[in-house]
Amino acid sequence: MNRMIAGMKGLSRYRYLDAYSKLQWLTPCEIKKHQFELVKNMVTHCYATVPYYRLLFDNLKITPNDMNSFADYSYIPVLTKEIIKTSDYGLISSKYDNSKLIANASGGSTGTPLTFYHDKEIYETMEANSMLGYSMAGWSGKELFYYFWGNPREFVKKRSIPDKLKNKLSGRILFNSYNYDECRVNEWIEAICSRKNIFLYGYTSVLVDIARQVEKKGLKIYSVRGILSTAEKLHSWQRELLERIFDARVFDQYGSREVPGIACQCQEGNMHLLPHSAYIEFIDDPENPESKKIVATCLTNFAMPFLRYEIGDYARPKEGVCSCGRGFPLMEMDIGRTADSFVTPQGGTVYGTFFIRQMYGQDRVRSFQFHQVTPELINLYVVRGEGFGDEDAERLAAIEAIVRKHLATEMRVVVTFVDEIPKTGGGKHRFIVSDLVRGR
Secondary structure (H helix, E strand, C coil), X not given: CCHHHHHHCCCCHHHXXXXXXXXXXXXXXXXXXXXXXXXXXXXHHHHHHCHHHHHHHHHHCCCHHHCCCHHHHCCCCCECHHHHHHCCCCCCCCCCCHHHCEEEECCCCCCCCCEEEECCHHHHHHHHHHHXXXXXXXXXXXXXXXXXXXXXXXXXXXXXHHHHHHHHHCXXXXXXXXXCCHHHHHXXXXXXXXXXXXXXXXXXXXXXXXXXXXXXXXXXXXXXXXXXXXXXXXXHHHHHHHHHHHCCEEEEEECCCCCCCCEEECCCCCEEECCCCEEEEEEECCCCCCCEEEEEEECCCCCCCCCCEEEEEEEEEECCCCCCCCCCCEEEEEEEECCCEEECCCCCEEECHHHHHCCCXXXXXXXXXXXXXXXXXXXXXXXXXXXXXXXHHHHHHCHHHHHHHHCCCCCEEEEEECCCCCCCCCCCCCCEEECCCCCC
């Protein structure tokens, strides 16, 4: 949607975009100062209007006036998913009419989806952050986006011709990728080839399936200017495949439904935190010394604020300032979700990247999933691709020996060939699934 139409509709996304665009070029010190003002404002709002936080602060004998630094802010206890689930409406601000709020839910990639609420205005900040991320990837504001999106909640009703027209006017064409087959992927490829200078945006696993089909057909794609992956962890082998097949750069984005707009990758290859959208803390985890837990404060949802929310992901801060010139802080995200880990028979933790790496070079495997049932048993579900043969099967069978050598001699990896691997309720593909709780 261009500026003129957005203005006629009274939408504020471009006002936010202009502010965010200016903010990114300030110095790190100026940005940090601005972010603390946003955090302090959110804390003040919570204390005055949110019952849960008012009670929490009173029990701690603190007020917003006691918070004069990020160090002071860190004394607020972490907000967990369990607290949110049991708080009923205690986390909703009294400034809002509950009946007018919009119910939303997390993707459920770590279990039961988490329900939360927000107002319509948050969509405007989300759109502004999306456009900011697009611009960091080289979008000029004119190129069309092909959205490959897989959340079934967003395809409940059949889209009418006016809806499709609205999508085109918004600068994006939406493709339902929750359920698809080879025929549907071929249709997508035709659509990609029918236009020039477009951006692809979507779930990483869906984009990879499209790339594999392009490779299978022996096609050369010249119409893609850039690719933005989101919602799922982007592995190095996926980035390499996408960039080779589409001859275009891949830019990763990170956020969640609960805390949208956390980080975007720039053309220098760095992941920039978006400090106007969320304040991110990196918390030590004794079980994972290589990375840190992400604790996020959403700075745009005043209806149901999340202060210091344990989002369920791992990452780590990156020192320095990016050569792109932006003052936004940097982060590295090479582990993924806290749920993406397995437990050894001895009670240790092994992160999913160990198992993902065993699949590097398995070019004739279309899809896979490691699923831990017990500390001793891991099922490896495999969807075979074109040309899969005995040699490929032998390589898969050899994974068990590698696991026993490096992790525990009691562990078994049972390979099962399937036609399809079910997606989560939010339409995502999970490479790592565990039925166990760490430390049990």
